[in-house]
Amino acid sequence: xxxxxxxxELVRGGVEIGRLREIEILFAGDAHRIETALRRxxxxxxxxxxxxxxxxxISMEEPPVRAVREKPSSSLVRGLRTLREERVDxxxxxxxxxxxxxxxxxxxxxxxxxxxxxxxxxxxxxxxPDLFLIDVGANTDCHAEHLLHFARMGIxxxxxxxxxxxxxxxxxxxxEEQSKGNRLTxxxxxxxxxxxxxxxxxxxxxxxxxxxxxADVIVSDGFVGNICLxxxxxxxxxxxxxxxQAVRRSMATRLGALLMKPAFSSLRRTLSYRERGGAPLLGVxxxxxxxxxxxxxxxxxxxxxxxxxxxxxxxxxxxxxSIPLRVDHHGS
Amino acid sequence: xxxxxxxxELVRGGVEIGRLREIEILFAGDAHRIETALRRxxxxxxxxxxxxxxxxxISMEEPPVRAVREKPSSSLVRGLRTLREERVDxxxxxxxxxxxxxxxxxxxxxxxxxxxxxxxxxxxxxxxPDLFLIDVGANTDCHAEHLLHFARMGIxxxxxxxxxxxxxxxxxxxxEEQSKGNRLTxxxxxxxxxxxxxxxxxxxxxxxxxxxxxADVIVSDGFVGNICLxxxxxxxxxxxxxxxQAVRRSMATRLGALLMKPAFSSLRRTLSYRERGGAPLLGVxxxxxxxxxxxxxxxxxxxxxxxxxxxxxxxxxxxxxSIPLRVDHHGS
Numbered sequence: 001x002x003x004x005x006x007x008x009e010l011v012r013g014g015v016e017i018g019r020l021r022e023i024e025i026l027f028a029g030d031a032h033r034i035e036t037a038l039r040r041x042x043x044x045x046x047x048x049x050x051x052x053x054x055x056x057x058i059s060m061e062e063p064p065v066r067a068v069r070e071k072p073s074s075s076l077v078r079g080l081r082t083l084r085e086e087r088v089d090x091x092x093x094x095x096x097x098x099x100x101x102x103x104x105x106x107x108x109x110x111x112x113x114x115x116x117x118x119x120x121x122x123x124x125x126x127x128x129p130d131l132f133l134i135d136v137g138a139n140t141d142c143h144a145e146h147l148l149h150f151a152r153m154g155i156x157x158x159x160x161x162x163x164x165x166x167x168x169x170x171x172x173x174x175x176e177e178q179s180k181g182n183r184l185t186x187x188x189x190x191x192x193x194x195x196x197x198x199x200x201x202x203x204x205x206x207x208x209x210x211x212x213x214x215a216d217v218i219v220s221d222g223f224v225g226n227i228c229l230x231x232x233x234x235x236x237x238x239x240x241x242x243x244x245q246a247v248r249r250s251m252a253t254r255l256g257a258l259l260m261k262p263a264f265s266s267l268r269r270t271l272s273y274r275e276r277g278g279a280p281l282l283g284v285x286x287x288x289x290x291x292x293x294x295x296x297x298x299x300x301x302x303x304x305x306x307x308x309x310x311x312x313x314x315x316x317x318x319x320x321x322s323i324p325l326r327v328d329h330h331g332s
Numbered sequence: 333x334x335x336x337x338x339x340x341e342l343v344r345g346g347v348e349i350g351r352l353r354e355i356e357i358l359f360a361g362d363a364h365r366i367e368t369a370l371r372r373x374x375x376x377x378x379x380x381x382x383x384x385x386x387x388x389x390i391s392m393e394e395p396p397v398r399a400v401r402e403k404p405s406s407s408l409v410r411g412l413r414t415l416r417e418e419r420v421d422x423x424x425x426x427x428x429x430x431x432x433x434x435x436x437x438x439x440x441x442x443x444x445x446x447x448x449x450x451x452x453x454x455x456x457x458x459x460x461p462d463l464f465l466i467d468v469g470a471n472t473d474c475h476a477e478h479l480l481h482f483a484r485m486g487i488x489x490x491x492x493x494x495x496x497x498x499x500x501x502x503x504x505x506x507x508e509e510q511s512k513g514n515r516l517t518x519x520x521x522x523x524x525x526x527x528x529x530x531x532x533x534x535x536x537x538x539x540x541x542x543x544x545x546x547a548d549v550i551v552s553d554g555f556v557g558n559i560c561l562x563x564x565x566x567x568x569x570x571x572x573x574x575x576x577q578a579v580r581r582s583m584a585t586r587l588g589a590l591l592m593k594p595a596f597s598s599l600r601r602t603l604s605y606r607e608r609g610g611a612p613l614l615g616v617x618x619x620x621x622x623x624x625x626x627x628x629x630x631x632x633x634x635x636x637x638x639x640x641x642x643x644x645x646x647x648x649x650x651x652x653x654s655i656p657l658r659v660d661h662h663g664s
Binding site for chain 1: 393395458469472473504506509511513514515537540541555558559560562563565566567568569570571572573575577578579581582584585587588589590591592593594595596598599602603
């Protein structure tokens with residue numbers, strides 16, 4: 001509940017991936033609507049699928065922390081509680097991102113040693129493998145140390161989920177030279193450079209991300225990461241719009257566009273978040289995946305499948321295990 | 333000098349626009365190379381064109397402030413001096429952006445009442461008219477008050493150069509609600525909202541810029557604005573790359589691409605910085621336009637023409653005149 005898509009669409013996504021992977025899905029939300037949706041798909045509760053009735057909904061516009069505190073019976077909060085109680089292995093939501101982050105922090109808590117959880121977004125690249133941008137919105141004001149942790153979590157994700165053997169990490173900046181950037185990137189550069197466990201390759205600029213895939217993981221504060229993600233998205237949809245305008249001007253270009261249809265469809269698939277399995281929230285005690293607010297059945301399917309892969313890779317434990325010990329334990 | 337393009341290419345751009353608009357161009361740089369370039373174009377000095385011999389060059393990688401201080405005989409510093417001495421009306425450079433900003437600050441100084449100069453970038457939009465994003469890189473760490481001044485300067489630019497009658501301004505943010513964003517945007521929102529002289533429409537997100545043109549002017553700190561600009565650029569070039577990959581897969585799509593060639597060319601023209609006349613540095617005492625480092629003759633031409641339009645619109649005076657008086661002048 002709480003996302004932009006109707007319950008039926010979301011349930012269909014869950015049913016499709018549940019059947020395909022034999023994953024048990026617990027749908028958190030309005031029981032009646034979920035049951036109706038399941039029935040239409042020829043499913044009942046009690047087999048692979050079950051319902052967690054939640055009378056409250058947190059909408060996309062609500063202030064996150066307050067919504068989470070004031071709506072304990074929302075699908076968001078109840079869903080996260082079942083994860084904390086280990087009745088489920090993962091939580092997937094197409095709802096209010098800020099509320100998912102706040103809810104996960106309050107309900108699951110942080111992994112010990114991680115000061116701030118962060119959202120990782122997989123991005124398509126021309127060379128092929130996805131690139132991981134972290135953080136894309138969980139933290140709007142960051143210290144350099146937070147970025148260091150984002151780098152470590154991103155690298156663990158790339159190792160465990162994308163099977164990168166020695167993932168490289170770069171810092172999102174406005175120039176490649178070390179001297180470029182603002183106070184935060186300057187401090188983060190030094191920290192990243194000083195960490196022997198990271199393959200830090202330096203600064204990268206936003207225009208390189210899709211075309212050259214300069215690193216496996218790119219770190220930034222959540223404000224800048226979110227702007228970067230949406231600006232890339234805007235560039236992509238802008239070109240598509242301009243091209244449509246230009247095509248309309250002659251018969252030849254219209255015919256050309258018709259012939260190119262398979263290429264445009266393939267492009268759409270390559271670029272779509274619907275195929276990318278949602279954006280994991282890393283650094284909390286449990287697998288939490290944030291699906292796009294406008295997720296259709298396909299997007300929900302891939303997001304749940306992404307969550308399954310995180311569970312099978314034991315990602316939460318891997319991230320906990322990747323934190324260098326800070327406590328002084330001489331003689332203990 | 334100092335940009336990525338050869339002298340000959342830059343001189344050609346100057347000669348072309350000089351002839352077209354009857355603008356006198358003073359080329360700052362290596363006299364011998366400029367003279368050779370002029371001769372090849374059938375021009376000599378002393379008519380529309382003249383040379384300011386500068387033995388030093390500031391390269392793209394040099395730390396801006398130091399370079400400006402240590403190279404008083406560079407084309408960048410000498411060029412700016414001729415502007416201060418009013419021997420020319422405007423200064424255009426495809427060189428090191430940071431050095432142009434530092435040089436302009438040191439040589440020309442700020443307009444009284446403007447705490448920080450800012451770079452404005454014109455962006456193409458689907459609805460048609462360009463949108464102006466300010467700041468795209470002059471200031472990497474900003475206070476909210478700086479953003480307020482960027483808004484005022486952007487609006488003056490839109491009024492004088494794009495003939496917008498009552499330009500609207502928006503704040504670049506990661507969500508539309510007022511509560512979204514980081515500390516800087518939160519503070520800037522309040523300042524922008526409180527200013528009666530601005531048509532402030534609230535927050536806008538980066539993915540809206542090209543498609544919906546949500547405002548005439550969008551403000552952000554220079555770090556975020558630069559990331560946004562380059563990410564849009566990256567989205568655009570990424571799509572182009574993905575599309576090329578997809579087209580290669582069949583004969584039909586290749587033929588389609590061939591037929592669509594005019595549409596692709598029109599798209600390229602629409603999106604190209606080469607047609608946009610460079611990025612003005614606003615807030616310094618004089619017309620300064622920063623051209624793309626990889627500017628070819630066409631890009632230099634449009635940048636010089638943009639500078640001409642600023643001069644004719646008396647933009648520097650207009651910006652100075654738009655600053656509300658702060659001094660207490662009762663009885664004076």
